Amino acid sequence: MALTTGETFWDKTAEAARTFPPLQQNVHTDVLVIGGGMSGTLTAHVLAKAGKQVTVIDRGAVGEGSSSANTGLLQYASDTMLSEFVDRIGEKDAVLFYRMCLEAMDELTELAGELPDTAEYRLRDSIYYASSEEDVDKLKREYSYLKKYDFPAEYLSHAALQAEYGVDKPAAIRTWHDAEVNPYRFIQAVTEKNVQLGVSYYEQTEADLHSLEDHMIHTAAGNRISYGAMVLATGYGTVFEEIAHLASITQTFALATEPLEEPLWTDRVMVWETKKPYLYFRTTKDGRIIAGGLDEKSDALHEDPSVIRSKAEEILKEVQDIFPQADVKIAAAWNSLFGVSRDGLPFIGPSQSGADVYCLLGYEGNGTCYSMAGAKIILDLIDGVTNEYAAIVDPGR
Ligand SMILES: Cc1cc2nc3c(=O)[nH]c(=O)nc-3n(C[C@H](O)[C@H](O)[C@H](O)COP(=O)(O)OP(=O)(O)OC[C@H]3O[C@@H](n4cnc5c(N)ncnc54)[C@H](O)[C@@H]3O)c2cc1C
Numbered sequence: 136m137a138l139t140t141g142e143t144f145w146d147k148t149a150e151a152a153r154t155f156p157p158l159q160q161n162v163h164t165d166v167l168v169i170g171g172g173m174s175g176t177l178t179a180h181v182l183a184k185a186g187k188q189v190t191v192i193d194r195g196a197v198g199e200g201s202s203s204a205n206t207g208l209l210q211y212a213s214d215t216m217l218s219e220f221v222d223r224i225g226e227k228d229a230v231l232f233y234r235m236c237l238e239a240m241d242e243l244t245e246l247a248g249e250l251p252d253t254a255e256y257r258l259r260d261s262i263y264y265a266s267s268e269e270d271v272d273k274l275k276r277e278y279s280y281l282k283k284y285d286f287p288a289e290y291l292s293h294a295a296l297q298a299e300y301g302v303d304k305p306a307a308i309r310t311w312h313d314a315e316v317n318p319y320r321f322i323q324a325v326t327e328k329n330v331q332l333g334v335s336y337y338e339q340t341e342a343d344l345h346s347l348e349d350h351m352i353h354t355a356a357g358n359r360i361s362y363g364a365m366v367l368a369t370g371y372g373t374v375f376e377e378i379a380h381l382a383s384i385t386q387t388f389a390l391a392t393e394p395l396e397e398p399l400w401t402d403r404v405m406v407w408e409t410k411k412p413y414l415y416f417r418t419t420k421d422g423r424i425i426a427g428g429l430d431e432k433s434d435a436l437h438e439d440p441s442v443i444r445s446k447a448e449e450i451l452k453e454v455q456d457i458f459p460q461a462d463v464k465i466a467a468a469w470n471s472l473f474g475v476s477r478d479g480l481p482f483i484g485p486s487q488s489g490a491d492v493y494c495l496l497g498y499e500g501n502g503t504c505y506s507m508a509g510a511k512i513i514l515d516l517i518d519g520v521t522n523e524y525a526a527i528v529d530p531g532r
Pocket of ligand 1 (some may be wrong): 169171172173174177187192194197199200201202203204206207209233342343344368370371387388389427471495496497498500501502506
């Protein structure tokens with residue numbers, strides 16, 4: 136199943152990736168991680184650092200699933216506002232969930248500090264603007280909750296937004312502790328660290344998810360892997376029965392421009408908005424704009440490159456309506472599957488498919504943050520340690 140159509144971008148910014156051989160014998164491992172995307176990579180890292188013996192298998196190549204379609208805006212705020220979560224799951228859990236994300240952001244930043252600069256991880260402020268006058272009250276309510284619980288946020292009036300950023304929108308919330316990243320190179324860098332920590336990798340090795348027995352699974356090629364615990368970090372390609380009532384697969388569009396010579400906007404802030412589906416964009420180290428939006432409900436990706444290009448032109452036009460100086464051509468445009476959940480929360484925790492099997496499925500736009508938070512939750516669950524966030528994101532909720 137194709138996860139992306141159109142042109143890829145991040146893989147072209149990287150050196151040839153390290154490759155790993157397919158699994159060709161039966162093996163035993165303490166923890167088997169299925170999937171070498173952002174979720175599997177961070178899980179392997181957190182578990183290996185905690186002293187576990189970890190094996191990662193991927194049916195394709197590490198980092199080449201949805202993670203290489205990721206536009207790399209890392210933010211503690213979710214697609215669902217804190218105030219919306221308050222109405223949906225209650226104030227206590229809403230605040231816990233946002234705190235989980237803020238902590239995950241700080242953990243990502245700490246990890247990035249140990250990686251080479253090739254991961255292009257940069258702390259950036261975000262501005263979340265009201266798309267219309269009608270959304271200003273919603274934004275004010277959101278700000279009041281963020282402030283009440285000390286999240287790093289500041290309200291910007293129309294005048295302040297114009298003066299500081301030249302953005303003509305009714306109002307915005309500025310947040311910090313956010314970051315931008317080159318997701319493909321970040322995964323490559325963490326994978327290198329994982330190999331040093333003793334993690335075993337096998338590519339072109341598909342787990343036959345129907346072959347699951349007690350603490351054992353077969354690969355499509357017929358090899359047997361026995362494990363103490365298993366983590367399903369399989370991305371959007373399989374919607375497991377146990378979450379099907381809460382999850383769906385949609386699609387979205389993204390683009391990368393050619394590099395811009397002129398200076399970009401103030402502090403190269405990352406920008407997004409209250410309207411849904413929302414426009415969002417950021418810059419790269421070499422002065423490109425990465426932008427996305429125009430989500431569609433269907434999971435049938437467009438194959439025609441001219442359709443994908445014209446969606447990307449629409450997105451770029453929206454960016455140029457805000458920053459007219461961003462007069463630049465599109466270098467790559469892509470159309471990707473995207474997992475969403477009905478309650479806005481990811482699926483992290485025990486799977487019903489077997490004893491000691493866990494899911495790490497970071498549905499919704501803040502996937503990288505969920506990958507990091509999820510890795511820590513799964514470590515605690517494996518070790519039998521109480522984790523205050525686990526119940527909120529439990530796939531069986
Ligand atoms: C266009 C787009 C923009 C996005 N922008 C952002 C953003 O700005 N910020 C953000 O935080 N998140 C963003 N996301 C979300 C983010 O990309 C995802 O949360 C993240 O990639 C999920 O990682 P993953 O490891 O779960 O999935 P993947 O990267 O898809 O990895 C799953 C891996 O599992 C492997 N696999 C699947 N089944 C099997 C099997 N049976 N056996 C062996 N291997 C298997 C696949 O080959 C794949 O490599 C975006 C997503 C898209 C599509």
